[in-house]
Amino acid sequence: MNYVLIVFVFILGMLLASFFNVIAIRVPNKMTLLGRSKCPKCGHDLRLVDVLPLIGYVINLGKCHFCKEKISIKYIVIELIGGFFFFTVYYIYGFSIPFIVAILMFSVLLIESISDLEYLEVIDIVWIIGVVPLIVIRIIQGSTIEYFLSSGVLFFFLLILSVAGKKFFKKEVLGGGDIKLYLFIGLILPIINAFLSLFIASLIGFIYGIFQLKKHKNEIPLVPFISIGVIVAFFFGNSIINWYLSLLGM
Numbered sequence: 001m002n003y004v005l006i007v008f009v010f011i012l013g014m015l016l017a018s019f020f021n022v023i024a025i026r027v028p029n030k031m032t033l034l035g036r037s038k039c040p041k042c043g044h045d046l047r048l049v050d051v052l053p054l055i056g057y058v059i060n061l062g063k064c065h066f067c068k069e070k071i072s073i074k075y076i077v078i079e080l081i082g083g084f085f086f087f088t089v090y091y092i093y094g095f096s097i098p099f100i101v102a103i104l105m106f107s108v109l110l111i112e113s114i115s116d117l118e119y120l121e122v123i124d125i126v127w128i129i130g131v132v133p134l135i136v137i138r139i140i141q142g143s144t145i146e147y148f149l150s151s152g153v154l155f156f157f158l159l160i161l162s163v164a165g166k167k168f169f170k171k172e173v174l175g176g177g178d179i180k181l182y183l184f185i186g187l188i189l190p191i192i193n194a195f196l197s198l199f200i201a202s203l204i205g206f207i208y209g210i211f212q213l214k215k216h217k218n219e220i221p222l223v224p225f226i227s228i229g230v231i232v233a234f235f236f237g238n239s240i241i242n243w244y245l246s247l248l249g250m
Contacts, residue, residue: 017082024114042067116223122177151186201229
């Protein structure tokens with residue numbers, strides 16, 4: 001095993017996760033992606049070393065170099081998630097088409113999850129950009145019909161569910177951004193696995209929603225739950241489905 005390459009992949013994952021966090025924060029606020037990062041407390045331009053994943057946090061002892069305010073641990077968590085995900089996918093697939101698909105999946109879902117958590121907003125341009133290379137990959141694989149079917153069925157299923165839910169409950173039960181995101185997810189997962197991801201997301205979201213209702217919070221960010229469901233279905237979907245079918249004696 002090439003340990004140098006593994007370290008490189010891990011660092012690359014942290015760097016990209018850090019950049020994805022910038023996209024998720026700046027795009028909804030109509031901010032340029034080209035400007036230098038600033039401290040959210042004092043607004044001072046950060047040094048290069050300050051924005052290096054993990055290193056900047058350690059060197060500055062978890063505080064801004066200029067105003068000494070504490071840096072949120074969420075930045076480090078996001079960076080480490082990126083590093084471990086890239087390492088895991090490389091360890092499983094190596095540099096291959098499944099590796100590229102998994103990285104596209106992670107990249108889009110991470111950005112959309114952060115944006116949804118922070119602003120309850122799905123950034124359409126992000127998943128649309130992610131769709132383009134996925135279509136190319138599915139054409140190369142000769143599996144366009146399978147994944148286009150998955151994408152279309154999921155979209156219209158959720159659209160119908162949303163319309164029916166709004167009519168029955170007199171309020172939106174699914175955001176338009178969440179529904180459109182499944183156009184992207186359908187190109188990641190075959191239709192059975194995609195519905196499994198939807199079931200997992202709904203289950204987690206339902207449990208989370210029960211606790212949020214006690215806090216009288218009406219709006220719940222669904223994309224993080226969708227992302228968990230998609231990732232579980234991507235890596236373990238076939239095993240879960242086969243296990244369930246075996247329980248039914250099939």
